[in-house]
Amino acid sequence: MKLNKKYTFTNNRQIWRLLLSDKNKLIIEERDLEKKEAFYNCIQAETGIPTFMNYQLDEKYWVGIETVYKEIIYFHKFTQPNMPGHKVIMAYDIDSSKILWQTDKYSFLFIHDDKVYVFRQKFETREFFTLNYLTGELIDELGEDAASINIIRESIPEEEKYNTYSFPFIFKNDDESDEVKSNIVNNTKGLLTEGNIEYILYKDFLVFNFFIKNEDGKLENKFFITDLKNSSSIVNDVLLSDANSYVPDSYFMKDNLLFVLKEKTKVEVFELS
Template structure:
């Protein structure tokens, strides 16, 4: 198995969210940690080429991503800075970098069968609607039938497919790979939990060592399960005052590493 660096991404701000569309477009949400100003970026995983970088909707602060559906990115706003609920839907085409439609009245629920399910908040109950995912045109007024909405949401959840993803496991103490990892590290000063995953004959994990007084370094390592040799190592975060989780995941044959909070390194895992 070859581990080949494919491309890197570096943002001026901290990466908050990482999503991948149905056509393998990587989408990032990054934010200034002080002002909370947001910007958005997209790259084609196959080529590494950017589709857009540092895109900002009209609202730069109180905005976030609801979901990606059929290569359309759906944004929401926050009605007030101190309220967590979402308001409004804006549809942005990832491929053309075009804002398709914007509706301030609806709030997003879920996407299913080429429709968006959304609602308006009444005085004491919600009123549900479907809109066309491409145009935002209202298709159906469902009223306040929450039972129908709950059934449709369950159906949509069942159709969501995460088979292409491998996320690190957290059960290190019970893992069959614990002896191998500890033997490979040969370092008793590991801090925090070790997260791990396997891909073909590769065992991947990240771990923290305290280096330079009170600071931690977050390392990522790959071991060959056949001969137990170390194939790869990368320092993901240096001089950190805290421990990191969710530092890596695999999508199809792409290994995606989060580097220093504001960067990604994408590797291809190839025979």
Template sequence: MVSGLLLHYVGLSDMLFVCCNKMMFVPRKSNCMKLFRSSSPAWPPTWTFDAGVYIWRVLFSNAGEILGEARDPEKKETWFFCLEEATGTLLWRDLRHPEAWWTGIEAIEGGRFFLHGFRKPDMPQHLGIRAHDLHSGTLLWSSEEYTFLLAQGDDVYASREKFSGLEFYRLSAVDGGVTEELGQDTSRINDLRQQQNEEDFFRGYRYPDPLSDAHPHADAARSALDGIVDPAQVAGNLDVLVEAPLLFAAWHIAEERPENGRPSLKQEFLALNTDSGKTLFRGPILTGADAPGMDSFFIKDHQLIYIHERCAIHAHDLNGAAS
């Protein structure tokens, strides 16, 4: 069961609060600026998808699909979309919950995905389950009685509040019918959750770490970035991921002329081939941020993925980038 991969940055770093710690290293003077050749992007995205509104969350099915949640804060509207992971081909978009704003994704499992509503708009408790076919977006069944807990194979485990307390149920993922009443015993639910936590859902994912003495490639990264990144101008962390011979880095700096007249940040992204000395990509991926974000990019299998300007997914193919 894929319970979800939340991009902590999700293109909305101005909505996140992160303490602005300085980087934990002192750069050495060197001629690295001469070693890395600056150029226009030599490594364009393999595919992109522009939602036109904020991409709030993306989940990977681990079977070749990306499920996304898009939100328009001004109109208070939410809609969902699905892409082919390898090519970015749009399978469907503009799927909407009956509740325009107060909804979200629960999980992907067995070629289906599950949406939830909320008990009340001002309360965090989820309520209601809507099951959809992942490949087409077609609604399979819905229930307003139950709260989703987890899915496993063709089973959905859910709860319902009664006067006597919280009752648990096993539902059919095919049609939503009750297949077993579990009473108030939480042990089975806890065992299933523990089993899912022990499974390796995130095999193939690699994430950046803040550049510090604890970074596994601290010395090599500092040497490569010396003369390229000025630590005195960095707000928050300098996030680095090394996939030798490739090095990826992202950091925030103050914008010179913010459009709204208020102090704001932009996030720079850099991709280097440390063997050839070639700059594969360098440029801003976010402007107008109120605070530094985190985990703004990651690698899954052979693709580097990030959110560009809050609204677009960009994917770069690692194959060939190291040559």
């Protein structure tokens, strides 16, 4: 069993979102909350080599990502600041680092079989359409039957997209194997934990974290990677030292790569083999 820290990514801005493309490119959304600016970065997940860095749209803050599909990032704007409604679709090609197409006629719903399902808001109803995912050209006019659109959306097998991912489980003392239980119990013995203890079991690696209160009354996110064969901690770290409340989902895995968010501004990537 071997643990290899591949790289650390940081621009010293708050990391808002992490997404992986089909070709294992890591898209990192960052936000400067004081200046109200959003930045987008793309690096090779295995190596950290940049594809593009610090990309910004014409709207600097009230923007976001709908999804990543076949190496295209689909951005959106918001109908109003601080409101959840989305408007505008911008299809940004990762490999060429340019916008392929954009439209302000529709809002994004989902993508299926190379079609972008979109809607146009009317006074009390929505009109539904599909667009070509590469060009944005209109393919289908689907009318106003929202129920049929929901049937298509619900038929998409989400598990296929995520079958090579591992996300943390909540530790439940009565349900776990003796090895998992003993390692977590030993590392939390005598500590008053806050919120759930989370873990990922990958081969003989146990990755887990928990929150405790520090001397300042803040929450500290303790993080461990343990070799179960040797019952030894390989990594013993703090992911967040001054949290006001319990925050889940500090890490995840794709294949044998472990992505860890640290102090809100860093991504550390480990290879477990």
